[in-house]
Amino acid sequence: MEITVDQMYQIENKGHDMGFLKKFMMENAGAASVRRLVDKLGNIESKNIVIFVGLGNNGGDGLVMARHLAGYGAKVTVVLLGTFEKIKTEESNWNWSILEKMTSVKLMTGNSFNFHFTPDVIVDAILGTGISGEIKEPYASAINFINQTDCFKFAVDVPSGLDPQTGETANICTKCDMTVTFHKMKQGIPKRKDLTGELFVEKIGIPPEAEEGIL
Numbered sequence: 419m420e421i422t423v424d425q426m427y428q429i430e431n432k433g434h435d436m437g438f439l440k441k442f443m444m445e446n447a448g449a450a451s452v453r454r455l456v457d458k459l460g461n462i463e464s465k466n467i468v469i470f471v472g473l474g475n476n477g478g479d480g481l482v483m484a485r486h487l488a489g490y491g492a493k494v495t496v497v498l499l500g501t502f503e504k505i506k507t508e509e510s511n512w513n514w515s516i517l518e519k520m521t522s523v524k525l526m527t528g529n530s531f532n533f534h535f536t537p538d539v540i541v542d543a544i545l546g547t548g549i550s551g552e553i554k555e556p557y558a559s560a561i562n563f564i565n566q567t568d569c570f571k572f573a574v575d576v577p578s579g580l581d582p583q584t585g586e587t588a589n590i591c592t593k594c595d596m597t598v599t600f601h602k603m604k605q606g607i608p609k610r611k612d613l614t615g616e617l618f619v620e621k622i623g624i625p626p627e628a629e630e631g632i633l
């Protein structure tokens with residue numbers, strides 16, 4: 419079954435109100451994404467993984483992934499596309515503050531993408547269902563950097579720049595090898611397998627009752 423972005427937000431909010439907080443959804447989304455990535459790539463110990471993180475909850479999923487990937491022994495670098503004060507939500511802030519206590523994850527902010535290594539993997543946790551309009555900086559530069567880098571690319575929820583409702587793309591969009599979306603497929607995502615790469619839906623623990631009256 420494919421649902422609309424609006425329905426997804428309604429289900430998320432209803433689940434949150436039932437007590438299954440968005441913080442828990444984010445944890446499960448990030449954990450499921452890492453499991454898929456590890457299943458695909460096998461041993462990721464010592465692999466250089468760069469995670470580009472937006473200021474919304476798509477970014478939050480990426481912050482959760484960073485913590486899990488560090489647990490697998492990967493060399494994780496998080497690039498926050500802004501300053502931490504501009505992180506939009508409590509659940510993303512929560513995960514950022516955990517990473518600040520972890521020496522196993524390198525945190526970068528702003529839009530300097532000069533790494534002293536070639537990434538083995540790039541995770542696109544820039545934009546998800548909250549995308550609107552043409553891509554503004556520094557997200558645009560990050561998307562261009564991702565597309566110009568030759569490595570395995572993983573999109574959180576949806577490739578950034580692809581509208582998960584319509585399947586239309588903004589002025590630019592990441593082209594990825596794998597995408598993991600959450601709870602249920604959003605209507606626009608399967609229209610662009612050329613951008614999503616291998617496409618998976620992962621359940622993240624939202625009570626089925628949260629869909630009542632919505633689906």
Ligand SMILES: NC(=O)C1=CN([C@@H]2O[C@H](COP(=O)(O)OP(=O)(O)OC[C@H]3O[C@@H](n4cnc5c(N)ncnc54)[C@H](OP(=O)(O)O)[C@@H]3O)[C@@H](O)[C@H]2O)[C@H](O)CC1
Pocket residue numbers: 426430440443444447472473474475476477478479506544545546547548549550551552553554555557574575576588600601622
């Ligand atoms: N589906 C679920 O059950 C869960 C999904 N999760 C993840 O949450 C995101 C949706 O998070 P949200 O914060 O609503 O939105 P995004 O993170 O996608 O984007 C919002 C931020 O992006 C900025 N933005 C929007 N459009 C543009 C643009 N064209 N150029 C630059 N920046 C843009 C926006 O800035 P504003 O100034 O517009 O506010 C926001 O900063 C979903 O995709 C999942 O990954 C939850 O983790 C858990 C449950």
Ligand SMILES: [K+]
Pocket residue numbers: 476542543544545546573574575576577578
């Ligand atoms: K994304």
